[in-house]
Amino acid sequence: MQTAFDPHTRTQESWPDAYTLSRSERVVAPVIFASPHSGQVYPQSMRELLSVPLSDLQRTEDAFVDELYASASDQGGILLSATYARGFVDLNRDARELDASMFHNGLPRMAGMPSARVKAGLGCLPRVGASGRDIYTQPISREDGQFRLEAVHDRYHEVLQQEIDALKPDWSDIFVIDCHSMPSRQPGRSNLPDIVLGDRFGSSCSAKLTSLVERHFRREGLSVTRNAPYAGGYTTRRYGRPRRGVHVLQIELNRSLYMNELDVLKSHGFERTRSQIDQLINQILQFAIVENE
Numbered sequence: 001m002q003t004a005f006d007p008h009t010r011t012q013e014s015w016p017d018a019y020t021l022s023r024s025e026r027v028v029a030p031v032i033f034a035s036p037h038s039g040q041v042y043p044q045s046m047r048e049l050l051s052v053p054l055s056d057l058q059r060t061e062d063a064f065v066d067e068l069y070a071s072a073s074d075q076g077g078i079l080l081s082a083t084y085a086r087g088f089v090d091l092n093r094d095a096r097e098l099d100a101s102m103f104h105n106g107l108p109r110m111a112g113m114p115s116a117r118v119k120a121g122l123g124c125l126p127r128v129g130a131s132g133r134d135i136y137t138q139p140i141s142r143e144d145g146q147f148r149l150e151a152v153h154d155r156y157h158e159v160l161q162q163e164i165d166a167l168k169p170d171w172s173d174i175f176v177i178d179c180h181s182m183p184s185r186q187p188g189r190s191n192l193p194d195i196v197l198g199d200r201f202g203s204s205c206s207a208k209l210t211s212l213v214e215r216h217f218r219r220e221g222l223s224v225t226r227n228a229p230y231a232g233g234y235t236t237r238r239y240g241r242p243r244r245g246v247h248v249l250q251i252e253l254n255r256s257l258y259m260n261e262l263d264v265l266k267s268h269g270f271e272r273t274r275s276q277i278d279q280l281i282n283q284i285l286q287f288a289i290v291e292n293e
Contacts, residue, residue, distance in 0.1 A: 016041060018155040020066075020081045021163070028076030029288040030171035032163050033069045033281070034235065035179045036091035036156065037062035039082035045144075046088060051137040056129035057087035058264050062181040068258070068270075068277045069179050075281050078163055082156060086126070087135065089148040091156050092178070092233040093117070093124035098145070102127050104138070108145030124153060157238070164239065164246060173291050175209060176248040177284065178235045184256035189229065194222035194257060198232030198250035204240025205247035212287055213249065216280050222257075 038061065042054060050057075066081040073079045082091055098111040099118050102125060121128030125145055129135050160176075167174045184192060195217045199210045214224050232240070232250040240248035255261050258273040 015043070015151070016083050018083055018152040019159050020079075020083060021159060022070075022073035022079040022081075024073050024076050026076065027078060027167075029285040030167040030174040030292065031072075031077040031177065031285055031288045032160070032167075032175070033072040033077060033079045033177045033179055034160060035062065035066040035069060035079070035081045036235065037082065037086045037180060038064070038066040039084045039086065039088075041084045042088060043084075049136045049138065049140065052129045052131065052133050052135055055264070056131050056133070057085060057135065059130035059261065060086050060126070061264070062086070062179070063255075063264050064259060064266060064270070065179050065181050065253070068253070068274050069177075069281065071278050072281050075278075075285055077281065077285055080156075080160055080163065084152050087129060089152045090122070090124050090126055091153055092180075092235055093122075094234050095124050095149050095153050097123040098125060099123050099127050102136075102139055103142050103145060104140070106142045108142045108149055124149070160235075160239070168245070171245075171288075171292050173206075173245045173247065173288070175205070175284065175288050176235070176239055176246065178232070178248060178250040180230075180250060180252045181255045182230065182252040184254050184261060186229070192229075192254060193225045194254045195224040196228070196230045196252040197224065197226050198230045198236060198252065199227065199248075200232045200236050200240060201227050204232055204236040204242070205249045206242055206291070208291075209247055209249055209284070209287065212283060213251065213280065216283055217276070220276050222276075 069079060096112040097115055097118050098107055100107055117123060125148060127134060164174055197210055197213055199205050217224050230252050236248045236250050239246055258267055258270040260267050
C-alpha cells in the first residue's frame with residue numbers, strides 16, 4: 001500500500017526543519033512571538049495522497065501571519081514561525097489528539113480519549129480540510145504519523161520551550177504571544193469580531209497584558225472580544241503559567257482585515273494591519289521591560 005511516508009524514499013524530498021527562529025543580536029525584552037499555523041510546506045509525498053485540491057488546505061492556514069509579525073525580531077523580540085502547513089500537522093493541538101481511523105497500521109503514539117475536535121477531523125494530524133471533506137484518498141501509515149509528530153510537532157515545541165528556558169536566568173516574567181488568524185465567517189456564528197484575545201479566562205497570562213492588547217486594537221477602531229469563540233489552544237494551556245513567570249496570550253486576527261480568504265492573497269488592508277501589529281509589538285516589548293523592573 002502506498003503511504004505518505006516511506007523511510008526508503010523520504011530522503012529524496014527536501015525536508016526543512018520544523019521552524020524558523022528569528023531574533024536580533026540583542027534581545028531587549030523577554031517576549032516570544034509564535035506563529036504555529038503560518039507554515040506553507042506540503043511535502044510531495046503528502047500531495048500524492050490528497051483527495052482535495054491543495055487550495056482546500058491552504059485556506060486552513062494562518063496565511064501571512066508570520067509576515068505581519070516579522071518586525072518582532074528587528075524590534076528586539078523573538079519570532080518563532082512554523083515551516084510545515086497546518087494541514088500536515090497542527091502545532092496548536094496536543095500530540096495525543098489523534099484519530100485512529102486515519103492510520104492503516106496503528107496509531108503512531110498513545111492517544112487520549114477522542115475530543116470533539118478529533119471527531120470533527122481537526123486533531124493534531126487533520127483528517128479534513130476547509131471544505132470539511134477528507135484530505136486523503138486512503139489511510140496513512142503509522143510511520144508517516146510518527147515522523148510528523150516527532151520531526152515537526154515535537155521539534156517546534158522543543159524549540160519554544162528552549163527559548164522560554166533561555167530567558168529565565170535574566171528575566172522574572174516571560175511573555176509568549178501566540179499569533180493566529182481566524183476565518184471571517186463560521187457556521188452558526190454571525191458578526192465575528194476583528195480580534196479575539198484568548199487568555200484561558202485569565203488563567204494563562206497577566207490581565208494587564210490582555211488589557212494592553214485590547215486597548216491598542218480598540219484605539220485602532222477594531223472590535224475586540226475575549227475568550228469567545230477562542231479562549232486559547234494547546235500553546236496557552238501548555239505554557240501559560242503566570243505564577244511561574246510565563247504568560248501566554250493568544251491573538252486571533254479576522255482574516256478579512258488583511259487578505260482575500262478565498263484566493264489566499266493579501267488585500268489592500270495588509271499594510272495597515274501590519275502597521276498596527278508593528279505598533280503592538282513595540283508596546284508589548286516595552287510592557288515586558290517594565291514588568292521585569
